[in-house]
Amino acid sequence: MRRHIVRASALAALVTLITGCGVTVYEPGVYKGEKDPLLSMHAKPEHKAQLQERFTKGQAER
Amino acid sequence: MARMKFLCDSERCIECNGCVTACKNEHEVPWGVNRRRVVTLEDGVPGERSISVACMHCTDAPCAAVCPVDCFYTTDDGIVLHDKDLCIGCGYCFYACPFGAPQYPQQEAFGVRGKMDKCTFCAGGPEGKDNSDEERQKYGKNRIAEGKLPLCAEMCATKALLAGDGDMVADIYRERVTKRSTRPQSWGWLTAYQEDV
Numbered sequence: 296m297r298r299h300i301v302r303a304s305a306l307a308a309l310v311t312l313i314t315g316c317g318v319t320v321y322e323p324g325v326y327k328g329e330k331d332p333l334l335s336m337h338a339k340p341e342h343k344a345q346l347q348e349r350f351t352k353g354q355a356e357r
Numbered sequence: 358m359a360r361m362k363f364l365c366d367s368e369r370c371i372e373c374n375g376c377v378t379a380c381k382n383e384h385e386v387p388w389g390v391n392r393r394r395v396v397t398l399e400d401g402v403p404g405e406r407s408i409s410v411a412c413m414h415c416t417d418a419p420c421a422a423v424c425p426v427d428c429f430y431t432t433d434d435g436i437v438l439h440d441k442d443l444c445i446g447c448g449y450c451f452y453a454c455p456f457g458a459p460q461y462p463q464q465e466a467f468g469v470r471g472k473m474d475k476c477t478f479c480a481g482g483p484e485g486k487d488n489s490d491e492e493r494q495k496y497g498k499n500r501i502a503e504g505k506l507p508l509c510a511e512m513c514a515t516k517a518l519l520a521g522d523g524d525m526v527a528d529i530y531r532e533r534v535t536k537r538s539t540r541p542q543s544w545g546w547l548t549a550y551q552e553d554v
Contacts, residue, residue: 355525356529
């Protein structure tokens with residue numbers, strides 16, 4: 296009888312442990328890291344215009 | 358605005374290595390890692406050419422395609438960046454890159470290479486705030502966030518190396534080629550951006 300109780304409690308503990316383990320499934324080919332704050336800044340037209348102006352001033356032929 | 362691109366005009370590059378030095382100094386790149394290198398073809402023979410090479414921020418970046426942990430991401434205008442927290446230093450990107458851009462800071466037993474390092478187009482990485490100490494330590498300076506362009510190109514004495522809006526870069530190069538009456542030799546452009554100048 297005691298053996299049954301031990302087995303049953305072991306099984307119950309195992310089931311509890313397994314259900315406690317959350318498995319995260321990731322999509323392949325998708326970046327999963329932290330979001331870069333530059334991305335939002337870079338999307339602004341003012342920032343793009345600033346970079347274009349910088350290019351014209353510094354790298355265009357004089 | 359078109360995507361950001363690099364172009365090295367081999368007719369103008371004088372192999373001064375100023376771009377290499379500027380990059381190393383600006384980003385405090387560790388010993389053994391060169392984000393940019395000057396390669397000389399047919400060294401010492403007539404027709405010798407030098408080209409400044411770094412990550413070209415490819416349109417369909419092969420490094421990103423092979424990365425097993427997907428640590429690469431691309432900005433709105435095509436700058437290919439990576440997250441060193443996710444990188445496992447497997448070296449797949451190094452084998453995939455046609456320009457040999459990915460670099461590794463360590464060479465230890467059992468192939469331990471450390472986190473991959475490469476040119477960021479002076480745009481840092483995903484670490485906290487732009488130009489924070491953490492970002493600077495991991496990825497170098499974030500000049501793009503400051504409204505500046507890559508230092509290697511900005512300080513090129515002969516303007517051989519151009520970095521910026523792809524359309525503007527191509528316009529300048531086309532004008533030069535027309536003036537010189539030579540054939541365009543935009544080394545790496547076709548491989549990286551899958552289009553000719």
